[in-house]
Amino acid sequence: MPNEARQAAPFDLATRGLAAQWLILVLLSVLFGAALVGLQVPAGLLLGPMAAAVLVAVGRASVRVPRRPFLLAQASIGCLIAQSITLPILHEIGRHWPTFGLAVVAVIAASSLLGWLLARWQVLPGTTAIWGAAPGAATAMVLMAESFGADVRLVAFMQYLRVVIVTLVASLVASFFMPEGAGNASSGRAWFAAVEPAALAMTLGMIVVGTVVGQVARLPAGPLLVTLVGATLLQDLAGVTLELPSPLLAVSYAFVGWNIGLRFDRAILAHVIQSLPGVLVSILCLVGVCGGFAALLVVFAGLDPLTAYLATSPGGADSVAIIAASTHVDVAYVMAMQLARFVLVLLFGPHLARLIAGQAKRHRPDTS
Secondary structure, three states: OHHHHHHHHHHOHHHOOHHHHHHHHHHHHHHHHHHHHHOOOOOHHHHHHHHHHHHHHHOOOOOOOOHHHHHHHHHHHHHHHHOOOOHHHHHHHHHOHHHHHHHHHHHHHHHHHHHHHHHHOOOOOHHHHHHHHOOOOHHHHHHHHHHOOOOHHHHHHHHHHHHHHHHHHHHHHHHHHOOOOOOOOOOOOOOOOOOOHHHHHHHHHHHHHHHHHHHHHOOOOHHHHHHHHHHHHHHHHOOOOOOOOHHHHHHHHHHHHHHHHOOOOHHHHHHHHHHHHHHHHHHHHHHHHHHHHHHHHHHHHOOOHHHHHHHHOOOOHHHHHHHHHOOOOOHHHHHHHHHHHHHHHHHHHHHHHHHHHHHHHHOOOOOO
């Protein structure tokens, strides 16, 4: 027994001090994050720290994410989303609202059906399946799901697996439909780009105020939602430029990733592996259904195939934006539909999750 304990010791972080555990977590996060960014994996700056946190958590580390930095990270992501809600995109939604309405509701209905099936067949539990299938911005959906009692670990697993698959498929579709000779311009953020001090100060102030108001209001995912609304109003009505340097976003993503990953243990990893086939099938079905909706937009709305596919693509809005910006598509149309779907899920997601989970429980097959 002592020999076994000595052999297991290098993998048991419980024997190390808290400072050493934090150092290992940070170093692994930097290593994994840099590797994923280098491989151009979507949301690499979030997935790297999350993977590092899972590894550290399985090693029985006792580190936990401090509450205040995590809430500030939520608010930062609210500002990031607000940057996408520009006046041209809002105008695009108003101009094509019937088409937008039908397409957005169809994608939400398809994802809700798949979430209902996952819950009914007990692949994932209750509201966790619904939030995991929700076709919104992945990070926002994870934060919202946590506030409404879903298992954030399983929601994150399903959301980010879908982001990777959707982005891969969207990239393949883009390369197929992209005109020969079209550029592949990168739209990644420059790490040390110059910032406007006044805009940065205004953005940081919005993040702090949004965090405080979100806590006081006791809203689910309050810092995210309050900052999202406040930053959007400042940007679109007051003409304020939101400045989010890459290092700030990297730190924010790290705190969100750590908050998710540190909750994993061997039991939940075993459940993830067990549910993987069902989750994969549901994601591929959703991608196929959205491809069918895109075909309908091509036929009845006269869109080009690539614009239609990227607009209906289920989730991964950041990655879709990068692909759209580097190809010959109607970027405003693509982002407007992604935004419209995200806002609807944000508004009606909690009610839908409770309703569909209740229906799935009542119709669950009797295995007795």
